[in-house]
Amino acid sequence: MERKSDIRAEIDNARLMTKLSVIGGIITVVVLLIPVLIFGVIKPDLIGSDVFSLGVIPYSLAVVFAFAAMIYGMLNTSAAQEAEEKQLLEKRNDTHALNVEEDVRFTAGRSFENYKKYAPYVLSILGAVLVAAVLVAFSRYWDGRLEKPAVTGAVYGPVASAVFAALSLFAGAFFVGQSRQPAFRWLRAFGAWLLAGFVIMFLSMIVTVFASSGGRLDTVIARVVFVILAILGAEFIVSFIIEFYRPRTIREMRPIFESKLLSLFTEPGGVMRNIALALDYQFGFKVSGTWIYSFLERSFFPVVLFWALIFWGFTMIHEVGPSQVGIKERLGKVVSEEPLQPGIYWTLPYPFGEVKRFSCTEIYQVVIGELHADGEEEAEEVADDGHGHSQPQKKSTGGEPTPVVLWTAAHGSDTNNFIVAVEPGLRSAESKSEDAEGKEDRNAASIAFIRMMIPIDYRIRPDGVMDFAYRNADPVATLTRIGQQAATEYLASTSIMDIMSSGRASAQTALKERIQKLADEHHIGIEIVKVMILDSHPPVEKVAPAFQDVIGAMEEKEATVLKAESYAARTVPEAEAEAARIRAEATSYSYRTKTIAEAEAGRFNTQLVTYRIMPRMFRLKAYLDLLENDCRDIRKFIIASGLDNEVYQLNFETKQQLDLIDVDASALGGN
Template sequence: MHRVDRRAEWAALAGLVLQVVFFAVLLVLFRSNGSAATLAESWHFLAGVGIWFLIFVEVYLHRLSVQQRNEAEELERERLRRIGGSASVFSGLPEGEPLSMEKRLAWTKKWFVPIASLGIAGVLGYLAFRLLPYWVPMAWMQDATETGVRNEQLTMVVLAVITLPCFLVSRYVLGLSRVPGLRVVRAGANYIMGNAIACFVLLVVMAFAYFGAGNAERVLAVAIPAVMAVLGLEILLNLLLNVYRPRIPGEEYQPVYESRFLGLFSEPEGVMRSIAHTIDYQFGFKVSETWFYQLLQQAVVPLVLFGAVMLYLLSCFVIVRPGYQTVVLQFGRIDRVLEEGLYLKWPWPIERTPEFYPVKEVQTIWIGYTGESTWKGEEDKPILWTVKHVTGEEFQLLVASERILEVARERTASQPAESQADAEGSLAPVNILAGALVVNYQIKGGEAGLMEYVENYAEPGQALEAIAYRQWTQYMASVDPMEVMTTGRAAASVALRDAIQKEADGRQLGLKVLQIAVLGLHPSTEIADAYEAAINARHERKATVWRAVGDENAILPRAAAMADEVLSEASADRYGRVIVEQAAAARFNEQLKGYQAAPEVFYLRHYLDVLASATEDVRKFVVTLKDPGKVLLIVDEQEKLPPGLLGLGEEILNERNQ
């Protein structure tokens, strides 16, 4: 008669309930502390539900098969007593066909357990894939990696409460697995021991986070999914090896979902025994009894311990490469700065050097656009304003116009110094430019500079980039756009370098700005046409002004000459009139003298002068007659042809004369 033990079933149910309850507790705890490692461990607990379920199914079927075997043996003994045969307590069924529950148990181990184990491996792999922050993390994990850890004390208390029952259940189930026929429960003991170890490490990590060393929590948030992935791969490897391993009659059954890796931690006193048993199980014979394995078993522990000690002592040495410096953290606090060379320090975790900083390396920041530049490496080729220079977006800079600068100077010149800032601020810039700003910088060397770089900012390079953007924006709002795009770039580079360095020193970034280069300043491609139109209008205005100046230079001298000419003519006319009038007055005096001397002669002479002037262009005929009154004058008003006209006048005259 075989013993019927139900403790394994109750242990499997207890383990299953603990996995579900602690999953829910850690999930609620994650909503309180925001720890990515807590979230990963909660899903680690949930993945163990499948293992405990398979254990319960197997131990339940095993108990039923034992009960059926006992009942069958009891019936066989009763039958033997009735027929008068031997019916001792130790007599059983003869060798033959297995019972129905034994067949069901065998079918479960052959088909159901491997298929379910494959599903468990898939779940472990999928959860590891979604929990690792570098691939496709779930939304909760992505949010947790972007925020810090909080409520560390509450988390440590809850983790301590979870770790203890997990450890106790693991030890109890591990002892229960030594009972013949209950070897299968060791898989659950190994898995929940892994949960207990993970919770204990998470508790220690939370203690570090409470004292300001939060990087360990992020490392653990990656380590837990990595272990889950390893467990999934181990199950797949066990399935593959189980197909090809040799079968030995009477060997102890070992489920494929049992982790040998976790078994090293759940039963550390039997590490070598576990390894030997695993090797014997896979090869089908006693490999652990060979002389080579016995020698290796005796020497491996001292060698591993010696290697571990030597590896640990290597943390006492620090080698700083040329051009680098580092800081030594003592219990998480900065203790000293080490320059290039070989140094000794206390071993980890008392002192550690988390990072080496390239203090002599020139680093570069390109700001002003997103994406990649399309003109890098083609600086010798002409770049048009209307062509987009980058694959992403360009940073828009507001630049004051020339007219606004003139008005600002006029206002600030006539106002006191304290109100000049308000006067300048009341004028809004109207021009928009885009371009690139190249910032070359390096980490300040020495103890003071490196301490500033390490202590004050988590990302000093990003802080310097923000300062460069701000100073660039402020500077461009106070300069002429045409000047800064042409002849003023060198002055702009110097001014920006000084302004950025001044603010970086004020904020204690620990960075030294070496050089600033202003590249590719141009109007935005969206307004390039309007900008060119404005430039053309400005040049046309200047051309119009210069044409007006030319007209002025041409018209004003001509007008002055004409004025001089009129004045000269007026002066000459005035002089002529005066002389003529004087001559007329003198003539009148002389005529008066002549009139007084001979009035009749004077009258006749003037009469004849008037008659002569009046008949100057009139044809006159002088007729000498004694009695002019008796003469009849016939006036032919028809004009005669002049002699020789058409060759007829001369002939007519000749005929008349004949």
């Protein structure tokens, strides 16, 4: 009789569970899921909250688990009724020869056992796939939209969120409480996800009430909820995997699709009981009966909550550093437009209050063009600071030296080419390459492409902090585009040879002035410290080899010109010196000849006067001067002119003058 009453109770519980799951599923679909789909996904402008839209996930999972609980209740009812029929058959006298347990007509019990065995695995995979698909859809939608849709009904958001939160709380608490009975255990996952929907709707109510913050609070909380839902979705996979390795008890009570993380909030005591059962199983004795475990069971969650509140309270304290200025915000709105000076400040706890800090002395840097020799560009995303724009990038202090890469070798990206002019008389490298193929385009424009890296160093002005923080959605990206605009405009009006050689310094100065002017026009609130032009060269793929030939020819031309100038510098002074020497010698010869001629003329005039006075005496003196001066070294023989008949013998062997060896020594030593 007792066994029959137990079966009847099981049938009643199974039927009740079926009714509850059907009622709960219908309520979730009609009252919660469909309105959330309409207001959050189909018509997002009615509520205008990303947090509200994420409520689709918990309500969809609740519907899935309600349907699973309904099937569980139906199969359990059939299995219990079958067990009751078996009990009646066992009492009949004519069935003593039959084995009721092996009767092929009784399949409900086996179906129920198979469902309990395999359905949790299917539900776990289905839950993981559902969460992943919806999160991916939301991620693509958020990344693809230009801006959040404008809210058309400012009142609808808080009211709808509050209503859905209340319904989710009451329904979830009821089903979680009902699931504490073993016969209704499969309703626990359904109730837990309804409570998760309550949390999301409660957060949606908060962000829609404070919609004046410009949607920033909604964005931050939506990202947090997104990550939490992703973790809960990953828990399905983790539970599916560890189910094959965790220890089993004689009677397994917890389905694997039931979230342990959600149970921390829906049933903390149940989690502690599960921990106690695991400890008892591992150590072989009742660990849960010790006083240490009893103390932890009573105090663990209050202590964790207490420390969580303390850590959350620390988010109210903010420090503005010595070289920084701060901006105080409350619920996403600026409290005071006057920047905060260095010191300690108090705000509401995060995310309701915050102090944004900016350094006005630190040098930041953005780079226009390629960054690395291997072709990588500065394309990595920078973490958003909460205002929709990224934080400025600090200037790199370096470390290892940058490897030397020839610009004729393949490197860099082909997306940062700038148009520059070509000097008259120097055709572009493209035309040179076409000439080599016999396809010269005589009507080609005198332009060329050049690649370069333009680092822009800047700092935030103290009086421009508000502009930097709130005037532009992304001031760093705005500065990058301003730099690209200024570089494109300036380089189109200059020569490629100037940029690659002597005109680089003036180009850097001109770019700095242009970028500063554009930054002031866009109210970025920064000061341009330095603009540099680095790694300027023509495109590598086709132009660089031909351009290298042109540069080589120009270098050879320059070398020849320098050699000619060197030869001229060496030859011209030598020629000028030789000409000066010749002129000096000619002048000296002219002066000497003229002077000698004048002296000869004067001497001749004097001799003429003397000759005219005493002719014979002049001739005699001239004759004697000839013998004395002109014939000084000539041997002379004097013969009397009156002795005409005399014969003279002249000995020309006689020495003109005596040497020391010809002297008679005996004659010298007579004394």
